[in-house]
Amino acid sequence: MREQATKGYAKSLPNRSTDKTAVLKMTLFVEKNVLLPRNSKCLMMESIRHIFKIGRGPSSSHTMGPSKAATLVRELTPHAASYEVVLYGSLAATGKGHFTDVAIVDALAPIPVRIVWKPDVFLPEHPNGMEFTALDAQGNALLTRRYFSVGGGDISQSGQRQSDKHIYQYSTMTDILSHVGNRKLWEYVADCEDDDIWEYLEAVWRVMQQSIREGLEHESTLPGGLHLPRKASTMYSRVQAMNTSLQHRYSTPVYAFAVAEENASGRTIVTAPTCGSCGVLPAVLYTYYQQYEHNDKKILHALATAGLIGNVIKYNASISGAEVGCQGEVGSACAMAAGAFCQLMGGSSYQVEYAAEMGLEHHLGLTCDPICGLVQVPCIERNAFASVRAIDAAMFALISDGKHLVSFDRVVRVMKATGHDLPSLYKETSLGGLAL
Numbered sequence: 001m002r003e004q005a006t007k008g009y010a011k012s013l014p015n016r017s018t019d020k021t022a023v024l025k026m027t028l029f030v031e032k033n034v035l036l037p038r039n040s041k042c043l044m045m046e047s048i049r050h051i052f053k054i055g056r057g058p059s060s061s062h063t064m065g066p067s068k069a070a071t072l073v074r075e076l077t078p079h080a081a082s083y084e085v086v087l088y089g090s091l092a093a094t095g096k097g098h099f100t101d102v103a104i105v106d107a108l109a110p111i112p113v114r115i116v117w118k119p120d121v122f123l124p125e126h127p128n129g130m131e132f133t134a135l136d137a138q139g140n141a142l143l144t145r146r147y148f149s150v151g152g153g154d155i156s157q158s159g160q161r162q163s164d165k166h167i168y169q170y171s172t173m174t175d176i177l178s179h180v181g182n183r184k185l186w187e188y189v190a191d192c193e194d195d196d197i198w199e200y201l202e203a204v205w206r207v208m209q210q211s212i213r214e215g216l217e218h219e220s221t222l223p224g225g226l227h228l229p230r231k232a233s234t235m236y237s238r239v240q241a242m243n244t245s246l247q248h249r250y251s252t253p254v255y256a257f258a259v260a261e262e263n264a265s266g267r268t269i270v271t272a273p274t275c276g277s278c279g280v281l282p283a284v285l286y287t288y289y290q291q292y293e294h295n296d297k298k299i300l301h302a303l304a305t306a307g308l309i310g311n312v313i314k315y316n317a318s319i320s321g322a323e324v325g326c327q328g329e330v331g332s333a334c335a336m337a338a339g340a341f342c343q344l345m346g347g348s349s350y351q352v353e354y355a356a357e358m359g360l361e362h363h364l365g366l367t368c369d370p371i372c373g374l375v376q377v378p379c380i381e382r383n384a385f386a387s388v389r390a391i392d393a394a395m396f397a398l399i400s401d402g403k404h405l406v407s408f409d410r411v412v413r414v415m416k417a418t419g420h421d422l423p424s425l426y427k428e429t430s431l432g433g434l435a436l
């Protein structure tokens, strides 16, 4: 096994030196961490549709999951006169700040809904529990269903994440690169996904652009106890007054601000890979679209590659701030955006791997400590900085000779180990760091 991992590592680095010290270091790393890639012989990763979910912010587990559950209950009870929804545990504790109630009421509208908050009751299956009861006009229960929001907008009745069909044969970048050879990474996505994937990515791209455009227009104060004024609109006006070079540089973080503020306001965005990190990838893609080429097809291919990068991280580590801190959210988003931009600028698959590696590596250790539990500070600025860093990582990969010691797969494993070593204070509990 150790030999296999070392060989895979060496294979993923084209033109790289076969320096024995590097291989030895990797061997020691593998021995120490026992975090080897999973068996790559059977089908493993799910569709990249699970990376890009269209829905309402500010949190995939607090708004998208409950909204999905409410929609299911609504479909099951078309004749209900009213609903009662009990929210339990974490979902109840932070649900008001995250607009869980608004998401549920909207999904069940126009039928009246009574929400009951039980933050002190944790159901044994999962901390994010909710129970829906549909009532008739006399107040008799027609149906009761319990669901759990298990992360990333997914729900289950058992509290366990139910995985979708696995359609990718390879789940490490090393294996994928050696499989695709001189082809592009997006072509591997096309091989594995069904034909509808391009239609789906078109919808994703449409919503991403819409969230930027609308985010640049809205000027209200963000909801929640921090009373933060939105900044994207004013910043955009200031950037427009700058010279062309500065405009090019600073439009990107402003686009990221726009999307992250839309998310914080509970408006429609695309997870990329999560709600909290939803501004990074659209900002980078829109920069290319505005400054280089209006080419939707290339953008869809870049989205496919970004989704593949996110999928590899999700499968081998995590994209959840609650599990590994913000490195798994904003760090993953930066890796996805760096790889996408590198491909758009003509980079080879190996340069894309390098760009993604840098995007994630330089977020290692990033904690999750949102003030007041709102996806606002530090989340919004983090999206902006990661978008700039993603473009820098891509350009650095393009102008370098492509050699690098640390592979993307290795950084993914290190991110997972680092996340597990982080105290829970820094993993979406708002009990440490800036949140104090």
Ligand code: SF4
Binding pocket: 276, 277, 320, 321, 322, 325, 326, 327, 329, 330, 367, 368, 369, 370, 375, 376, 378, 379, 382, 428
């Ligand atoms: S700080 Fe936490 S909530 Fe905010 S973007 Fe990062 S992981 Fe998400």
